[in-house]
Amino acid sequence: MENFLSEKPVAIIAYGEVKNQRRSGKRPYEFAAEVMGQILEKTGLKNSDIDGMATHMPTAEAGNTFYTNTMADNLGLQPRWTQLTDIGGCSPVGNIARAAAAIVTGQCEIAICLAADSTGTTGVGHRRLGGYRQEFMEPIGFQGPPVAFGLLSHAYDQKYGLNLEALGQLAVTQRNGALANNNAIEQFRKPITVEDYLGSRVIAEPVRLLDCVMRCDGGNGLLITSTERAKEMGLEKLVYPVAYSEVTNFEPDDPNPDITETGFATVGPDVFTKAGMSPEDIDMFHPYDDFLIAVMLQMEQIGFCSRGEGAEFILGTDMSPTGKLPVNTGGGQISAGQPGLGGGGVNLTEAIRQLRGEATDRQVEGAKNALVTGIGVIPYFRNWGSSNCMILEGT
Amino acid sequence: MADEKQNPPPPIPSPTPVSQPMWDAAKEGKLLLQVDPGTNKVQFWPRPVNVQTGKSDYEWREVSGKGVLSAWTKVHVPAFGFADRVPYILGSVDLVEGGRIVAQLVNVNDEVLVPGMAVKVTWEKRSDEISVYQFEPDC
Numbered sequence: 001m002e003n004f005l006s007e008k009p010v011a012i013i014a015y016g017e018v019k020n021q022r023r024s025g026k027r028p029y030e031f032a033a034e035v036m037g038q039i040l041e042k043t044g045l046k047n048s049d050i051d052g053m054a055t056h057m058p059t060a061e062a063g064n065t066f067y068t069n070t071m072a073d074n075l076g077l078q079p080r081w082t083q084l085t086d087i088g089g090c091s092p093v094g095n096i097a098r099a100a101a102a103i104v105t106g107q108c109e110i111a112i113c114l115a116a117d118s119t120g121t122t123g124v125g126h127r128r129l130g131g132y133r134q135e136f137m138e139p140i141g142f143q144g145p146p147v148a149f150g151l152l153s154h155a156y157d158q159k160y161g162l163n164l165e166a167l168g169q170l171a172v173t174q175r176n177g178a179l180a181n182n183n184a185i186e187q188f189r190k191p192i193t194v195e196d197y198l199g200s201r202v203i204a205e206p207v208r209l210l211d212c213v214m215r216c217d218g219g220n221g222l223l224i225t226s227t228e229r230a231k232e233m234g235l236e237k238l239v240y241p242v243a244y245s246e247v248t249n250f251e252p253d254d255p256n257p258d259i260t261e262t263g264f265a266t267v268g269p270d271v272f273t274k275a276g277m278s279p280e281d282i283d284m285f286h287p288y289d290d291f292l293i294a295v296m297l298q299m300e301q302i303g304f305c306s307r308g309e310g311a312e313f314i315l316g317t318d319m320s321p322t323g324k325l326p327v328n329t330g331g332g333q334i335s336a337g338q339p340g341l342g343g344g345g346v347n348l349t350e351a352i353r354q355l356r357g358e359a360t361d362r363q364v365e366g367a368k369n370a371l372v373t374g375i376g377v378i379p380y381f382r383n384w385g386s387s388n389c390m391i392l393e394g395t
Numbered sequence: 396m397a398d399e400k401q402n403p404p405p406p407i408p409s410p411t412p413v414s415q416p417m418w419d420a421a422k423e424g425k426l427l428l429q430v431d432p433g434t435n436k437v438q439f440w441p442r443p444v445n446v447q448t449g450k451s452d453y454e455w456r457e458v459s460g461k462g463v464l465s466a467w468t469k470v471h472v473p474a475f476g477f478a479d480r481v482p483y484i485l486g487s488v489d490l491v492e493g494g495r496i497v498a499q500l501v502n503v504n505d506e507v508l509v510p511g512m513a514v515k516v517t518w519e520k521r522s523d524e525i526s527v528y529q530f531e532p533d534c
Binding site: 131132135137141142143154158201202204205252380 | 405408410436471473476483485493510
């Protein structure tokens, strides 16, 4: 497929992020308003300048079949282009590609991409998930994502051997990021050790509490326009999406798939082909992290290392902000919190902040690009439902 | 009743027009699944199309209910309705005829489980209308 982003037709001109919170009592609209407020403050724009709006379906508003209109009305926006994306954790990164396509085809000029949810406040019990979830997963005791990742981890262990020390090391690296990130959820801003990881409560063997994200409330977002317009506006510190790849429902015709294989086997190589790059060219990696093993699988399948060698790669690579391959420098979602289905924006926002040189104590010096990813949806005992990769470049 | 309120029973699946034949057979202790007649590939869960063709040209076939265990997890934090069963084991079973079902493993201790272990279907009656598949060692 052609890479419509190769000539850098669009630029991310601003971002906003609210501190992740446990139970705020707020709704996604309030968080989106705070995010938009930060963006307007930074750019000097008015809400009436925004003519495109992309959102994702938040858990807290599941059941509101008019979410786009409700959001626009809450924010006083009159968009000429809208997009509601519901591919779970892939949605925030995916919305950049969708907004870029809308801008280059003249459907809008300045689009806001918003991610906001308050799953910490509402929980998930009010959702109505159709299809296999209610009929074939909940009645057998399929407790949720930890079970899916328990089965996946066991399959990985049989095939390659599961190294818990490596996952623990990853947990510690990300936690250190959260210590330096003021927007990380406050409960997680204390150091942990590999022993803490290994000793944490087992949820669904071998998945432990510190393997998992914790749902919370929060929001983040960004503003995107044509590069031409951004330069006319005299804005600096532009961040360019330069390549994107996405897949949903990986290999649906295989009734007995190898569940250790994911859509990253497709989108990882594809995004590098589109960018004319290879994994060695990547300065920072900001992978979607709902479970630690998901980060390791991405490293293997995107091509930072070979399959089965993720643990060795983690143990042998400094992934701190001063290391060879900085990973999730703000803590990722596992240590900064997962603001519901806006969680994908946590990794994404950190990448943008880094590329603008605004990551304070955890700034990766000299980083010119970042690879960001998304993971969406637990399917019926195949690997996750959606995978996407985007390469961002700074100015 | 107070106890029941504290530990509600497991959810009872609601059949759809597509899945109804499977649940009707389950009542009789039979495992009935959708199969692509062209490739004999089995699909689980029941869908409105044969995923091999994208058309509704699937056939319902009774399968043996026998398979091998491919992966499992011992669940310590229960799903809604499963608090009384903690810890319980969920296993992924690759059926002899092809296709894969995830279900509770019963009548077995997790210490004796091995990959590739032979298992067979058994049924847990949840209501007059619904029996839910489980698997147990086939020996």
